[in-house]
Amino acid sequence: xxxxxxxxxxxxxxxxxxxxxxxxxxxxxxxxxxxxxxxxxxxxxxxxxxxxxxxxxxxxxxxxxxxxxxxxxxxxxxxxxxxxxxxxxxxxxxxxxxxxxxxxxxxxxxxxxxxxxxxxxxxxxxxxxxxxxxxxxxxxxxxxxxxxxxxxxxxxxxxxxxxxxxxxxxxxxxxxxxxxxxxxxxxxxxxxxxxxxxxxxxxxxxxxxxxxxxxxxxxxxxxxxxxxxxxxxxxxxxxxxxxxxxxxxx
Amino acid sequence: xxxxxxxxxxxxxxxxxxxxxxxxxxxxxxxxxxxxxxxxxxxxxxxxxxxxxxxxxxxxxxxxxxxxxxxxxxxxxxxxxxxxxxxxxxxxxxxxxxxxxxxxxxxxxxxxxxxxxxxxxxxxxxxxxxxxxxxxxxxxxxxxxxxxxxxxxxxxxxxxxxxxxxxxxxxxxxxxxxxxxxxxxxxxxxxxxxxxxxxxxxxxxxxxxxxxxxxxxxxxxxxxxxxxxxxxxxxxxxxxxxxxxxxxxxxxxxxxxxxxxxxxxxxxxxxxxxxxxxxxxxxxxxxxxxxxxxxxxxxxxxxxxxxxxxxxxxxxxxxxxxxxxxxxxxxxxxxxxxxxxxxxxxxxxxxxxxxxxxxxxxxxxxxxxxxxxxxxxxxxxxxxxxxxxxxxxxxxxxxxxxxxxxxxx
Numbered sequence: 001x002x003x004x005x006x007x008x009x010x011x012x013x014x015x016x017x018x019x020x021x022x023x024x025x026x027x028x029x030x031x032x033x034x035x036x037x038x039x040x041x042x043x044x045x046x047x048x049x050x051x052x053x054x055x056x057x058x059x060x061x062x063x064x065x066x067x068x069x070x071x072x073x074x075x076x077x078x079x080x081x082x083x084x085x086x087x088x089x090x091x092x093x094x095x096x097x098x099x100x101x102x103x104x105x106x107x108x109x110x111x112x113x114x115x116x117x118x119x120x121x122x123x124x125x126x127x128x129x130x131x132x133x134x135x136x137x138x139x140x141x142x143x144x145x146x147x148x149x150x151x152x153x154x155x156x157x158x159x160x161x162x163x164x165x166x167x168x169x170x171x172x173x174x175x176x177x178x179x180x181x182x183x184x185x186x187x188x189x190x191x192x193x194x195x196x197x198x199x200x201x202x203x204x205x206x207x208x209x210x211x212x213x214x215x216x217x218x219x220x221x222x223x224x225x226x227x228x229x230x231x232x233x234x235x236x237x238x239x240x241x242x243x244x245x246x247x248x249x250x
Numbered sequence: 251x252x253x254x255x256x257x258x259x260x261x262x263x264x265x266x267x268x269x270x271x272x273x274x275x276x277x278x279x280x281x282x283x284x285x286x287x288x289x290x291x292x293x294x295x296x297x298x299x300x301x302x303x304x305x306x307x308x309x310x311x312x313x314x315x316x317x318x319x320x321x322x323x324x325x326x327x328x329x330x331x332x333x334x335x336x337x338x339x340x341x342x343x344x345x346x347x348x349x350x351x352x353x354x355x356x357x358x359x360x361x362x363x364x365x366x367x368x369x370x371x372x373x374x375x376x377x378x379x380x381x382x383x384x385x386x387x388x389x390x391x392x393x394x395x396x397x398x399x400x401x402x403x404x405x406x407x408x409x410x411x412x413x414x415x416x417x418x419x420x421x422x423x424x425x426x427x428x429x430x431x432x433x434x435x436x437x438x439x440x441x442x443x444x445x446x447x448x449x450x451x452x453x454x455x456x457x458x459x460x461x462x463x464x465x466x467x468x469x470x471x472x473x474x475x476x477x478x479x480x481x482x483x484x485x486x487x488x489x490x491x492x493x494x495x496x497x498x499x500x501x502x503x504x505x506x507x508x509x510x511x512x513x514x515x516x517x518x519x520x521x522x523x524x525x526x527x528x529x530x531x532x533x534x535x536x537x538x539x540x541x542x543x544x545x546x547x548x549x550x551x552x553x554x555x556x557x558x559x560x561x562x563x564x565x566x567x568x569x570x571x572x573x574x575x576x577x578x579x580x581x582x583x584x585x586x587x588x589x590x591x592x593x594x595x596x597x598x599x600x601x602x603x604x605x606x607x608x609x610x611x612x613x614x615x616x617x618x619x620x621x622x623x624x625x626x627x628x629x630x631x632x633x634x635x636x637x638x639x640x641x642x643x644x645x646x647x648x649x650x651x652x653x654x655x656x657x658x659x
Contacts, residue, residue, distance in 0.1 A: 090430045107422045107430045108357045111364040159399065161420045161432035163361045184361035185417045 025136035025152045028171055035175035038136065040065045042201075043229040044075070049117050050221040052219040058226070069240040073248065074115075085114070085124065086245040092125040095245045118212045123194070125191070133160035139168070149216040176207055184234050189215040202229040257563060259568040263481065263526040264543065275539045276579050279632075282532040284590070286525045286628045288618070291591050295619035297517050302480065304510050305503055307448055310474025311483040312490050313506060317499040319471060325354050325426050326465050330497045333457075333468045339493050345572025349376035350470035352460045356423035358403070358453055360411035367407065367453045369421060371460025375397070382655070390415040390439035398456035400438030404449025408440050417441060421453070425464050433463045525628050532632075534641045540572055551647055552655025561626040561648035568644035569637065580629050591620045
């Protein structure tokens with residue numbers, strides 16, 4: 001199995017999980033995760049952060065290897081060029097050429113926004129170890145464009161480090177997550193990750209454009225669009241180190 | 251002896267020859283003394299409360315930490331003893347109340363907000379008597395034991411996080427390897443505290459639960475001990491430090507919160523300065539009154555000297571006069587102060603300026619504290635300084651040349 005880019009996957013799958021009681025639902029979620037999971041990938045993508053009165057875009061390149069390792073580097077705009085993020089398991093480092101320092105993101109900042117987007121550092125760094133921290137239930141099955149779509153409700157376990165009351169996923173039979181909704185504990189929708197475009201890329205069907213929207217302010221969203229992606233590229237372990245975060249060798 | 255009683259009688263009568271002047275002087279002294287004591291008791295009440303509130307939040311009159319913990323209060327600096335070892339060490343000695351706690355900085359997040367807090371892993375059974383809030387006053391319930399899976403946060407924090415009892419929040423902190431340690435907790439209770447700022451600062455979880463989350467076995471970051479009186483912790487300090495070696499730092503509360511310690515120490519100095527300042531203002535009136543009394547009676551004093559009264563007796567008479575004046579003034583002033591403070595001891599509501607007071611760590615009700623020591627101090631200072639101030643006019647009176655004094659126009 002291969003994946004388009006780790007960040008994407010992490011974003012998508014962070015709050016997902018394999019389950020305990022409902023075998024079908026758990027398997028569907030598991031398959032969706034596996035669809036993204038790959039040996040390695042290289043991709044370029046554009047992240048657009050939209051607010052009511054402004055909007056900015058960043059182009060980034062991203063390398064991923066396995067579940068735990070990812071490296072993201074900003075290409076555009078020029079003033080942000082070279083800013084990077086490295087994740088290893090739950091840990092995260094950031095590098096800015098302006099201050100020429102690699103900083104480990106402390107736990108106190110993991111809840112904060114990643115590069116000013118609507119994704120938090122947590123969203124970016126969490127991997128599927130959180131899979132086991134949810135109960136999954138198949139809510140509904142429907143057919144859209146002659147493909148089966150599963151609605152799955154995922155409820156975090158009592159001691160899971162998840163703030164949401166429940167999450168609802170719409171997963172297509174080809175393992176594409178169409179929609180991922182986050183509800184608070186009063187069952188009010190807080191934010192939603194929507195897949196806007198699905199295309200063949202790097203030899204696979206993947207979601208190429210996804211948007212995270214805040215429910216109480218539809219004018220605030222962050223969009224990730226994949227420009228190019230290569231799978232199963234040969235990446236050395238040394239790429240995912242702090243020294244490589246600081247000194248790009250490409 | 252007979253001499254003294256004559257002098258006393260002379261002084262007393264002289265005092266009331268011009269009773270209007272005497273009464274004015276008496277009221278000046280009384281008001282001055284009242285101000286000394288009343289103001290002192292207000293400040294003392296405030297400081298006392300601040301100190302005891304802060305000690306409750308600290309908490310512990312004597313605390314044991316890893317030597318580096320105070321500079322770097324992270325889980326990387328835990329106590330070198332396990333809870334079981336501590337238990338063995340201290341229980342045998344029948345120490346007063348003590349407990350071990352896990353104290354780490356953490357981030358608490360709800361669906362919408364996140365805030366930095368100090369996470370306290372406590373054993374509620376060990377420390378229910380000395381927390382800064384009454385465990386029975388918790389909305390919902392407090393933790394039941396060290397193994398409780400719930401979390402208790404302040405009411406204000408819950409409001410900030412837009413969450414409430416029965417909901418889950420996520421605590422995120424770092425383990426000893428600086429990796430992220432996190433866990434979801436269900437809120438089981440909300441506490442209220444005075445001052446309100448405390449409500450946002452601390453979150454309580456079971457000690458064992460916290461230790462499991464951090465992966466530190468049964469090790470805590472601090473052991474806290476309570477004595478009977480926070481003013482006298484030396485005995486407790488000796489007892490605790492006698493049991494421990496150099497691998498830990500044993501500290502008294504005022505070494506941990508030096509601001510508070512200094513504040514308490516400065517308080518006594520402040521009281522003294524305040525009393526002296528008021529007295530200085532008073533002394534001008536006193537000396538003036540005495541000088542006037544002497545001037546009015548120059549011929550009379552001359553006559554007494556001529557009749558054979560010794561200059562020392564004249565000196566004594568004037569001083570007795572001033573002492574009588576001061577004593578009566580003090581008595582009235584002290585009584586006034588006592589009578590005004592007593593009804594206010596239930597507390598003065600100053601919630602109008604509560605926010606400002608909170609910045610100083612004081613709460614919105616001010617409890618004046620009547621302190622016998624302050625009253626004695628004020629009275630003694632007034633008497634001694636009054637004596638010194640009256641020396642000069644009295645000395646002048648006793649130095650008159652009888653003939654000149656009698657013939658003085």
